Amino acid sequence: MNTNQPGVVLRFQAKPGKGDELFQLCNDLHFTGDPVVFSS
Numbered sequence: 001m002n003t004n005q006p007g008v009v010l011r012f013q014a015k016p017g018k019g020d021e022l023f024q025l026c027n028d029l030h031f032t033g034d035p036v037v038f039s040s
Contacts, residue, residue: 014022 012022012026
């Protein structure tokens, strides 16, 4: 992934009762500092 390219939106749908867990996973991945995983 090239850091000067626009970001990509990924959409996930959580299973019933798993919304907080999915949010935490996505949040943790976003802040790894690895632009290949998620880019701001």
